[in-house]
Amino acid sequence: MLSPENPNAFTRSPLDRAGHHRADATWLEAALNAENARLVPFYQHRPFVMEEGGAVAPGWLNGGAHKHFGAKRTLFLGLDAQRAPHFAFEVSDEAQFAGLGRFDDLRALGPRLAPDDLAMLGPAKSVFEWHAKNGYCANCGTESVIVEAGWRRDCPSCRTEHYPRVDPVCIMAPTFGNKVLLGRQKAWPRGMFSALAGFIEPGEAIEEAVARETLEEAGLVVTHVRMHSTQPWPFPHSLMIGVLCEVEHDRETVDTKELESCRWFTRAEARLLIEGKHGECWAPPPYAIAHQLLKTWAYE
Ligand SMILES: [Zn+2]
Incomplete structure (x- = not known):
């Protein structure tokens, strides 16, 4: 069921990551200052x-803006x-x-931004947040240095390479017959x-984590797992x-301890949730994968 037409916000970036340029300092310097360059600033991960006219969009600046505004990363x-x-760049001064x-705040802005914009801003938000919390080598404690155009930190002392962190989370909608x-x-x-959700732990397959979390949170035994x-x-x-x-x-x-309550919804009710017409309950907006998950099941 995985398809190139991923329905989720923060996917389908219009950019080619062109990773082969990341280690080329000369190319990067020229690109940062190029006439056609587009640079978006971040301040405190925002x-x-x-x-x-009521529309919001990233404030793309021209090449060289990183120098003009004193980018720290x-x-x-x-x-x-x-x-x-x-490029994205971080500044210490918003004034x-x-x-x-x-x-x-990207999360609050999310539903108002175009899909392309979300897909370009999302990785910058994640990587900058990772840099802010990972300035020192986790292996030996030495201050690490940013390499690969911002996509890696290397330790000058023990030579360990540190990559931006990605935390896998399983998010699942348990179904039984005509109910979710x-x-x-x-x-x-x-x-x-x-939907129910939980972090995948080391040593777990995705389907094992789905089964464990569903059992822990709702006391239900999973019999079949389908990737969405x-x-x-x-x-x-x-x-x-x-x-x-x-x-x-x-x-x-x-x-x-995890949830206040759970509730079964019939397929007809699930459609009302998706359409925002349930009256009593509501589901997350299309921006969230939980919405897409529920929507797929509701209209099957
Ligand atoms: Zn080190």
Whole structure:
């Protein structure tokens, strides 16, 4: 069921990552200052955006902007279809952007940004957040240096190479016959229900993690696992692995440490959730993989 037409936000980037340029300092320097370069600033992990006529878009700046605004880090994002190099850069001072636009929270902005923009900003958000927390070698404690155009940190002392972290998370909608089980956490807005989810642990296959999490959170034994799609989720650096799974029976036992409650929804109800017409409950917006997962099942 995995298909090139991934339905999820933060996928289908218009950029070719062109990784072969990452180690070429001369090429990168020229690209950063090129006339056709596009650079988007970040401040405290928030992208710079501009708003016009009710539409919001990344505030792409011209080549050389990283120098003008005193970038502390740059990241090569890739080349667009016209081979224009795209970069993100981080600044320590937002005051100098006053009047040009604003730095805003990517998660809150998400539903308002175009799919292409989300797919370009997402990796920058994840990588910058990783740099901020990983300045020192985890092996020997020496301060590491950024290499590969922002995509790696190397330790000058013990030579360990450190790669940006990606945390795999399984997110699943357990089904039994014509019903799907959704859960809710206490902190969520009233009436919101979503798929179950949990981090995949070392030594676990995805389907094993799905079975373990479904058993832990809802007391249900998984009998069949079907992959749906995946989604890079840059909060801060997860990879959501969406799964539809069949369970043995519909007598759930909710782990109240993880969830406030679970509830079975019929296929007709699931369609109402997707369309925002359920009345009593609602599901996450299309921006979230949980929505796409539920939507696929609801209309099968
Ligand atoms: Zn080291």
